[in-house]
Amino acid sequence: MEKPAALAIFESLSSGIRLDVFRLLVRTGPEGLVAGEIASTLEVPPTNMSFHLKALTHAGLVSVEQEGRFQRYRANMEAMQDLIDYLTAECCNGMVARCLPTAATAATCCPSPDDT
Secondary structure (H helix, E strand, C coil): HHHHHHHHHHHHHHHHEEEEEEEEHHHHHHCCCCCHHHHHHHHHHHHHHHHHHHHHHHCCCCCEECCCCCEEEEEEEHHHHHHHHHHHCCCHHHHHCCCCCCCCHHCCCCHHHHHH
């Protein structure tokens, strides 16, 4: 990840609503949620939610897929991991052992089916 991409992600997450949306989508995992479910869960009017979902999609943090007349949104876990990798690339001045607790915490998100 390059600095401009990281900045776009941080700018997108600087809104409390968008941060809540992204965290909600991370919790739901690969199933994601349709826009109406997100708006209802977070008690945000659908028209406002549409604006925030567009910003998250533009930043590459969420993907959207048309399902009939609904749009299903999912967190882009790869983008999240890329951001974590970008932030920790120079962690502890190259002393990897010092960063292991951080790496272990990041790896707990959405374990592969083989890990369960």
